[in-house]
Amino acid sequence: MSQTTLYEGKAKKMYPLPADVSGYPDSCWVQEFKDDLTAFNAEKKSNESGKGACNQKISSRCFEFLGLCGFDTHFVGSLSATKQVIQKLNMSPVECVVRRVAAGSLVKRLGIPQGTRFHPMMYESFFKEDALGDPLMAPVHVPVLAEGMTPQHLNILEVLSVSIFSCLEVLFQACELMVVDGKIEFGQDDAGKWILADEISPDTLRLWTPEGKKLDKDVFREDLGSVVTAYEEVWKRLSDVNIEDLASALKKGLSSKSLTLQCDVMPKSGVLDPEGEAALDTTSTEAQISHITAGKSFRVTYTNVFTGHHLKYLEHMCQETFSNPLIQDYAIQLCRS
Amino acid sequence: MPKLSRSGKAAVIFFPGSNCDQETCAFLNPFYQNVDVIWHRDRFEAKSYDLVVLPGGFSYGDYVRAGVCAARSPAMADVIHFAKNGGPTIGICNGFQILAESGLLPGVLIRSELGRFDCRYVSLKNTSASNLKWQVPEQVILPIANTFGRFYLPDDQDSRLWNEGHVVYTYESQESISGIAALTNREGNVLGMMPHPERAWAPHHAYQFGSRLLPNGSDL
Numbered sequence: 001m002s003q004t005t006l007y008e009g010k011a012k013k014m015y016p017l018p019a020d021v022s023g024y025p026d027s028c029w030v031q032e033f034k035d036d037l038t039a040f041n042a043e044k045k046s047n048e049s050g051k052g053a054c055n056q057k058i059s060s061r062c063f064e065f066l067g068l069c070g071f072d073t074h075f076v077g078s079l080s081a082t083k084q085v086i087q088k089l090n091m092s093p094v095e096c097v098v099r100r101v102a103a104g105s106l107v108k109r110l111g112i113p114q115g116t117r118f119h120p121m122m123y124e125s126f127f128k129e130d131a132l133g134d135p136l137m138a139p140v141h142v143p144v145l146a147e148g149m150t151p152q153h154l155n156i157l158e159v160l161s162v163s164i165f166s167c168l169e170v171l172f173q174a175c176e177l178m179v180v181d182g183k184i185e186f187g188q189d190d191a192g193k194w195i196l197a198d199e200i201s202p203d204t205l206r207l208w209t210p211e212g213k214k215l216d217k218d219v220f221r222e223d224l225g226s227v228v229t230a231y232e233e234v235w236k237r238l239s240d241v242n243i244e245d246l247a248s249a250l251k252k253g254l255s256s257k258s259l260t261l262q263c264d265v266m267p268k269s270g271v272l273d274p275e276g277e278a279a280l281d282t283t284s285t286e287a288q289i290s291h292i293t294a295g296k297s298f299r300v301t302y303t304n305v306f307t308g309h310h311l312k313y314l315e316h317m318c319q320e321t322f323s324n325p326l327i328q329d330y331a332i333q334l335c336r337s
Numbered sequence: 338m339p340k341l342s343r344s345g346k347a348a349v350i351f352f353p354g355s356n357c358d359q360e361t362c363a364f365l366n367p368f369y370q371n372v373d374v375i376w377h378r379d380r381f382e383a384k385s386y387d388l389v390v391l392p393g394g395f396s397y398g399d400y401v402r403a404g405v406c407a408a409r410s411p412a413m414a415d416v417i418h419f420a421k422n423g424g425p426t427i428g429i430c431n432g433f434q435i436l437a438e439s440g441l442l443p444g445v446l447i448r449s450e451l452g453r454f455d456c457r458y459v460s461l462k463n464t465s466a467s468n469l470k471w472q473v474p475e476q477v478i479l480p481i482a483n484t485f486g487r488f489y490l491p492d493d494q495d496s497r498l499w500n501e502g503h504v505v506y507t508y509e510s511q512e513s514i515s516g517i518a519a520l521t522n523r524e525g526n527v528l529g530m531m532p533h534p535e536r537a538w539a540p541h542h543a544y545q546f547g548s549r550l551l552p553n554g555s556d557l
Contacts (some may be wrong), residue, residue: 271489274452275448277452322401324405324438327447
């Protein structure tokens with residue numbers, strides 16, 4: 001029986017679990033990694049045997065590590081050298097790009113030298129649409145580009161992306177590799193929870209050795225030799241790391257550059273807000289203000305690597321302490337000031 | 338009077354910003370052999386007490402939300418355990434806010450209808466259908482003194498409280514104050530109230546209804 005492919009992209013395809021595979025929930029799919037290589041919005045194409053298998057094992061490892069770091073991921077388990085079982089999600093049309101060092105298209109776009117380091121790291125959202133060349137997505141573009149999404153969703157994706165990237169930096173530091181930048185994607189489960197999806201591999205991360213050697217898709221983009229040789233080098237380094245020990249060290253709090261998150265608490269609409277009303281009373285009619293809502297903000301600073309466990313605890317604090325869900329709503333965002 | 342002989346032990350939890358703790362001890366003294374003040378940072382053997390009281394005041398300066406910081410303090414972990422196992426627990430004013438924020442009572446206390454500190458005597462009526470484990474008078478007059486004293490739950494949940502015997506006292510028709518003044522839980526061992534019984538019991542007080550709100554050993 002031929003399989004039905006539900007989705008086929010440049011580097012992967014997805015389809016329902018074959019009948020002979022059992023032991024997984026119905027809500028699972030197979031994600032198969034292909035040997036195809038594309039770059040520059042598919043203007044440059046090739047393939048190299050073994051690339052898909054490299055990415056499958058590297059991605060599995062990264063997802064396992066991030067799972068141990070407290071992030072919800074779509075990864076369920078590996079099925080074969082090139083196939084893995086994943087949780088079926090409602091994929092977001094946003095590509096989340098995090099950069100520690102300037103490289104690639106950014107260098108041209110902002111006119112800065114390659115190698116410029118960013119503290120804090122730089123986050124950008126891109127809208128996934130080949131026909132448009134995956135344009136940069138500012139909060140004002142959200143309602144126009146993506147139905148059902150709000151600018152607040154970009155804030156959530158930013159917080160998740162930056163914390164995931166911080167953990168990946170720690171993982172690759174243990175392999176003596178620098179994560180220059182990376183692209184990650186998310187989907188939502190039926191309950192609307194954001195879950196890390198897609199893949200994390202040298203196709204989606206730029207990885208440099210301390211000597212400046214590139215071990216990622218730039219090998220293909222810039223014709224630097226065999227992609228599989230470079231990716232196998234990444235796998236060799238990665239497979240030597242004890243991810244359980246590393247994740248438990250992170251959970252105990254590995255020191256890092258400080259990160260501040262802002263939790264905004266606002267009265268739910270319809271709940272009386274005498275503070276806002278009192279403030280409105282002080283304004284003259286000339287000011288023509290129709291409504292004032294008074295809320296509170298809490299800035300929360302971490303000096304350890306911010307993992308999924310920390311994010312979950314912060315969400316818990318927002319629900320239990322900073323806000324009372326009976327009368328208030330909260331929103332978490334990264335604080336950059 | 339519910340109790341004429343001094344027996345048993347009562348604990349009063351003292352939070353930073355509590356200001357009714359001394360009055361509450363004086364109020365309990367005639368009825369309990371021991372009244373201990375427990376510092377909020379200390380864990381304590383709650384089950385050795387017959388009554389735990391969270392006094393009024395402004396714990397943590399009402400920061401974040403009235404009662405929320407106190408509700409997360411170490412001593413409250415023991416109070417929550419005590420109350421969940423049926424221990425008689427009373428929260429007065431800020432103590433009521435703490436009970437609501439700790440989840441021992443439903444709902445939340447929000448800004449008063451006056452929109453400012455509201456301090457006066459109020460007349461309360463017993464709903465006579467409450468779960469409360471001990472008898473309280475049908476009608477009392479007690480002082481209130483609060484800014485965040487208005488009990489709030491979204492409408493659908495609020496009606497359930499009335500139907501399921503949670504409401505102990507309501508405010509009798511008075512200006513700018515209405516709704517629930519005192520609330521109990523499903524089991525009837527936790528009482529949260531905005532009015533101050535510890536300010537209305539001694540001969541020098543204007544009214545003496547206060548001590549009749551204390552649990553009577555024979556009712557429990």
